[in-house]
Amino acid sequence: MAGQAMAQAAAAKAGTLRITLPEPVMLTGAFNSAGQIYLISGKMFDGLVTYGFDFKPRPQLAESWTLSADGLALTFKLRPGVKWHDGKPFTSADLAYSAMSVWKVAHPRGRSTYANLEKVDTPDPLTATLRFSKPAPYVMNALAGVESQILPRHLYEGKDLLTNPLNAAPVGNGPYKFVEWQRGQFIALERNPDYWDKSKTLLDRIVVRIIPDPAGRSAAFESGELDVGGAIPVALADAKRLSGLPSLEIPEKGTEALATMAYIEFNLRKAPFNDVRVRRAIAHALNRDFMMKNIWYGFGRVSTGPISSDMSQFYSKDVPSYKYDIEVAKKLLDEAGLKPGADGVRFRMTHDPLPGGDHYRSTGDYFRAAMQRIGIAVEVRNQDFAGYYKRVYTDNDFDSTNFVAFNLTDPTLGVQRFYWSKNIQKGVVFSNGSGYSNPEVDKLLEAAQVETDPVKRKAQFAQFQKIVMTDLPNIPIGDINYFTLLNRRVKNLITSPYGAHDNFAGVSVTG
Known part of the structure; x- marks a missing residue:
């Protein structure tokens, strides 16, 4: 008190x-x-840049920047006179440390955003050049203070x-x-x-x-x-x-820079969720129109795939769909060998909602009721954030979960992390928690990381969306007004x- x-x-x-x-x-x-x-x-x-509603970068910690003709060197001229809150000067050494030892290594999105970052040159305290092995056309969209956050090297290095x-x-x-x-x-x-x-x-x-x-x-x-x-x-x-x-x-x-989506995700490391028929059955058993009206109260619309419709330059609706159909769901479970027992239960599973609000708990309650209709008994487990993050992303001790996540301004920044096999990393939250791995998806995502032709890049993401909605490692529920x-x-x-x-x-x- x-x-x-x-x-x-x-x-x-x-x-x-x-x-x-x-x-x-x-x-x-x-x-x-x-x-x-x-x-x-x-x-x-603060970040290196901030953004206007046109999504064009504006100076913040960086006063100016230049990109080399081959797209492999991005040089920032940093603002003089900036101090850390302990009075020490902010310099290019802080940027170099954060990019190479933090974003590239430990950030759930940074691992893909900066995958091709090889080194950072710091010729003087106010100049930093990020050098890439391949072009990274999306990086200028990732430099907000909340996304690529620079830490004070003198307080972190060696610890x-x-x-x-x-x-x-x-x-x-x-x-x-x-x-x-x-x-x-x-x-x-x-x-x-x-x-x-x-x-x-x-x-x-x-x-x-x-x-x-x-x-x-x-x-x-x-x-x-x-x-x-x-x-x-x-x-x-x-x-x-x-x-x-x-x-x-x-x-x-x-909220334009967030492009928020709600998902239900499976742990593909565990049976029967490693069987795509089971995942598709569950998708058919979810009435997502009902969920958007009664759980999300109209603050959003039903998703069609892994990329938010808010990201119109990359979004494609030409993907497999799973309309609400209980009988199709039951048939798929039968085909997977999961017939109802004497008690009417095919199998039992757990569901862990993100502990962030009533809409997550309500999604968990609805999921339990929806699964009961097709013979799946669900135990909903609620916990605090620390327990949830450890259970899902460190211990992988879950069957399914529901959460929201930001797509941000480019699929490489906000979407790739959930589907790229190289982002299966214990302890890193909002990464590839499902354990999903598809070499064809990896190839497409990695090609889109370096593709500078916008038409080709859009086609790569269109194919990615088709494959992911076929494999269904998670079920996109809604494009949410956050x-x-x-x-x-x-x-x-x-x-x-x-x-x-x-x-x-x-x-x-x-x-």
Whole structure:
């Protein structure tokens, strides 16, 4: 109670922004792409560039950049005078360390984004040249502070990356500095007085209230205790009602860079999920129209394949489909040798929802009911984030799971990680957790990584979508509106396609 009182007292101060998110497992996004980390880490770390709504890069930590004619060398001229929050200068050595020892090695998307990065030259403290073995046409789309986050080399090099205490108490270079994290209660950030852009950082503090219950978050928004929540911060059943209140709104923009999708994923390491007939049967047993209307309350549309329809330049609807048909589902299970027993049960399985909101739990409950109709008994297991990440991505102790993930602005950045066999890596969250491996898919993904002809690249991804929807390592459920709920006293928050995931440097509050 004392910690909660401190958070509320801080939030009462003029110039304090009050936001909410589920409890993260850490505050550094350089090697963990979990959504709740994405929402907070970018306030403490700037990126090389930021992006306009046209998705064109704009200078941030990098003042300028040039790409060689052969596409193999990308040179950045870094902004002078930028300091880490401990007062040390930000230099090209930090970029080189982060690119080679963090993004390329440990980030679930970075492993594919930077797969062809061979080295980083640093001829002086303000110049860095990324050298690739093959062209990487998508990299300029991956340099936001929340996606390719640069860590301070002097505080990380020579230490264990995953267990460094600074992952929970970051030393960044962004507009806000870490102050305190009272677990289960609040996270406090304060204005960085040495921030390079003196025209920004209008807020004194950001107080993040940890409210695990969506109903509690809804009540806090309605009473005026919260200002901002990104990534579907309230129960979907409450969202439209709350956005109709005079003090609150759901902005139309600010999620374009995310291209969020909901999935049900299988563990292909285990029988019977290594049998594609079983996966197809389950797909036929899911009424995804019902799910979008009754679980997602219309905040999205049914997916047709592994690439979001929001990513129109790569999306293809010319893929195998699995319409809702219980009898087809039963027939496929019969063909797989999974006949009902005396109790009507064909087999038993577990399902682990992502512990991020009611929509995940509701998906788990619906999945259990849907599977019962075709003779599959499902145990739904709910746990906290740390337990979920360990169970799914470290121990691979699961049969199926449901979650959402960002496709981002290019399939190589946000989609490849789930289907590329080289991204099967224990302990790396939101990677290839299913264990899916198809040499033809690997070949297509790796070809698209280096293809500079946009027509050929689109064709490669079209073929990829067909194969993946045939193999069905996961079931795409919906293209989701990952909305932000915002108090109207907050000004200048939605200024980029990253919206609530951006750095809030120019945000202010009135009243």
